[in-house]
Amino acid sequence: MSVLAAVFILVAAAGIAFAQTQFNNAVDLEEKGCVELCRAVSRDVRSCSENRSDLDQRSAVSAAMKRMCGNASFIDADGLLMRYYYDGAFYDEYSRGDEIETALTGLSENGEAVTVFGSGDEYYTVSEKRTAIRDAEFCVISARNITAVYKTRENAFISAAVAASVVSVISAAAAGTVSFLSRRRMVDFCLAFENVGNGYLNVRIPEKGAAEMRVAAEKFNTAAASAERSFKKTEAIAEGRKEFVDRLAHEMKTPLTSILCVADLLRIRRTVPDEERIEQAGIIVSEANRMKKMSSKLLELATAGSAELEMRPTRVFELIEQCAEGMRPALTAKDITLEIREGSEDGIILCDGELFKSLVYNIVDNAAKASEAGQTVTLTSRINGDNIVISVTDKGIGMTKDVLNKITKPFYMADKERSRKEGGAGIGLSLCVEIAQRHGAKLFARSKPGKGTTVSVSVPLYKGAAD
Amino acid sequence: MTRILIVEDDENIAKTIKAAVAVVGYEGYICGNGLEAVELIRREAWDVALLDVNLPDIDGFEVMRRISSRDLPVIFLTARQNVLDKVNGLRLGAEDYIVKPFEALELLARIEVVLRRANKLSSRLAYGEIEVDTASHTVTKNGKKVSLTPKEFDLFVFFLRNADVAVTRERLLSAVWGYEFEGESRTVDIHVQQVRKKLGLYDSLVTIPKLGYRLEKKE
Structure with a gap:
């Protein structure tokens, strides 16, 4: 029994010591980052307030700080907290509660980071940098929330204890036969468990030694690998979503800038000549329309991803004929001919009619946008093994390879100027990809600058009978 | 220009x-x-x-x-x-x-x-019989010196540079006071009244309901 206790203590101690080292390193890193950020911002505030006249210097410092930290006390996880001093008076524009106050009283004379325990289980590291610019003194304070680092250590301690119990029980059972060397391997196990607990999912245990050890190592490795895979997948999805939201925010701001600025102009001017009023209100109307179009496309995109599909066997000819009919008036208005190529092949696919037509509409619409008056857009369908390929070909401006690689990204526009004039929102092809995916179909594009573009969608043929 | x-x-x-x-x-x-x-x-x-x-x-x-x-x-x-x-x-x-x-x-x-x-603005501004020198921080009306507090001075200069434009109280706060001064738009009102009184701008520095103030251009 004393052996069991000794193993437990040994393993637990190793785990805890390891977790503590990891923790110290992490905190060091955070503190360094905090001090560096503080210094960098301080330098920049200083540099943009130099070479100003005395009269403007105070407002320059104030403005520079405001520009860099906005109106919020914390911009993000690594947010900045700003304060400045003038003539001995102390202005605190961005108050950040008691925990920061406590941290500040613990700061050394100038600049060192400290870690503090604040209210509500929050931990911060805080750094301060004071600089004098002529008669005024200002001070930049950066703070980082490092609660996550503390949480990780806590979890590591728990898993060390759990791992130690597991290891001591196993080693007690095997005590007679397991050599000292195998016990060393138990420590390997323990460290591996801890690493996983710390979020390092790429840890693996060498699969060697006694049979039961090998099996245990194998099991551990499989579990860790699967956890790593699913984590990476989640991460990629989150990354994609973040990118989408970033782009969306950016796309919304462009029309909003025109609207806000022009509306403000119309509001503040005493008199506005008719001509200018018409032009400026016109800008508001056209930009608002752009936002309207974008919001309806976004709604379509959201629906395409989540709506219940009504899958029915449908003849491809029926689909493309309906699309051609629906699109022809709009294309004719621009003097563009839309035709279905002679000798196209028919086939039956399983699809949601409305959604699939919207896929073809979007591709034809893109082709029309790329075309000049007098040109032709051609629809083709052709059987290729188990699939049927529907293609839309234009003889328009075409794209380089570089552009071709980016076209399905949300909000990407190959030619911004042209696309906006045509009323594009940059969402069409993302929508097509989404719809194609839901039909088990694939999208392809071939293009040559100046020669035109062909976008094809390859759909599996339906094996059963049509309605 | x-x-x-x-x-x-x-x-x-x-x-x-x-x-x-x-x-x-x-x-x-x-x-x-x-x-x-x-x-x-x-x-x-x-x-x-x-x-x-x-x-x-x-x-x-x-x-x-x-x-x-x-x-x-x-x-x-x-x-x-x-x-x-x-x-x-x-x-x-x-x-x-x-x-x-x-x-x-x-x-x-x-x-x-x-x-x-960048010193690209003229330091001398005029509004009817009122003359302003932003370099020496002086205001004269009919050649006689008018004493304005620093904030009143900045406020008047801001109106001069944005003549005929309606300015909200928030905009004045951030332009003249230089920071968000939430809920204190009364401060602006008091300063505007002072400027009006000291410079006799009762007819030209007008209040625009629901918006703010406007200094109307002299014909």
Whole structure:
């Protein structure tokens, strides 16, 4: 029994010591980052307030700080907290509660980071940098929330204890036969468990030694690998979503800038000549329309991803004929001919009619946008093994390879100027990809600058009978 | 005349900015891409450049790098809102950084600050029989000195530079007091009343209901 206790203590101690080292390193890193950020911002505030006249210097410092930290006390996880001093008076524009106050009283004379325990289980590291610019003194304070680092250590301690119990029980059972060397391997196990607990999912245990050890190592490795895979997948999805939201925010701001600025102009001017009023209100109307179009496309995109599909066997000819009919008036208005190529092949696919037509509409619409008056857009369908390929070909401006690689990204526009004039929102092809995916179909594009573009969608043929 | 180069690829935003700067009498010139902007800056004389960060060819930061030898005040316009971007822009030597979307008067106020810093604004302003010298901080009416407090002085100068434009209390607060002064728009009202009284502007410094104040241009 004393052996069991000794193993437990040994393993637990190793785990805890390891977790503590990891923790110290992490905190060091955070503190360094905090001090560096503080210094960098301080330098920049200083540099943009130099070479100003005395009269403007105070407002320059104030403005520079405001520009860099906005109106919020914390911009993000690594947010900045700003304060400045003038003539001995102390202005605190961005108050950040008691925990920061406590941290500040613990700061050394100038600049060192400290870690503090604040209210509500929050931990911060805080750094301060004071600089004098002529008669005024200002001070930049950066703070980082490092609660996550503390949480990780806590979890590591728990898993060390759990791992130690597991290891001591196993080693007690095997005590007679397991050599000292195998016990060393138990420590390997323990460290591996801890690493996983710390979020390092790429840890693996060498699969060697006694049979039961090998099996245990194998099991551990499989579990860790699967956890790593699913984590990476989640991460990629989150990354994609973040990118989408970033782009969306950016796309919304462009029309909003025109609207806000022009509306403000119309509001503040005493008199506005008719001509200018018409032009400026016109800008508001056209930009608002752009936002309207974008919001309806976004709604379509959201629906395409989540709506219940009504899958029915449908003849491809029926689909493309309906699309051609629906699109022809709009294309004719621009003097563009839309035709279905002679000798196209028919086939039956399983699809949601409305959604699939919207896929073809979007591709034809893109082709029309790329075309000049007098040109032709051609629809083709052709059987290729188990699939049927529907293609839309234009003889328009075409794209380089570089552009071709980016076209399905949300909000990407190959030619911004042209696309906006045509009323594009940059969402069409993302929508097509989404719809194609839901039909088990694939999208392809071939293009040559100046020669035109062909976008094809390859759909599996339906094996059963049509309605 | 103050010449402003507007480097912005979105046509409507560019047009809007041009209209906005025209309100206070600046001449705006629109340019839609970075390389052309570099050329224009090298070839012609400008007072301020408004530089969009996202341009179709080279980005605004790159334009800034290429023209760094010129002594041209630059204000960045951008839809990106992160701290590092701001620091980056200012580190390259930009005078200011304005995040889209923005109001017309906010942009004008920023341009004015930059012009003043670069000493490109006249220090002498006149309004009827009132004369102002921003260098010596003096105001005279019919040749007689009028004593204004520093804030009253700044307020009056702001109205003068934005004559015939209706200004909200919030805008005045941030332009004259320099920071968000929430819930204290009474401060503005009191100062405006003082300016009105001291300079006898009862008919021309008018209150616009639900909006703010406007100093009406002398015919």
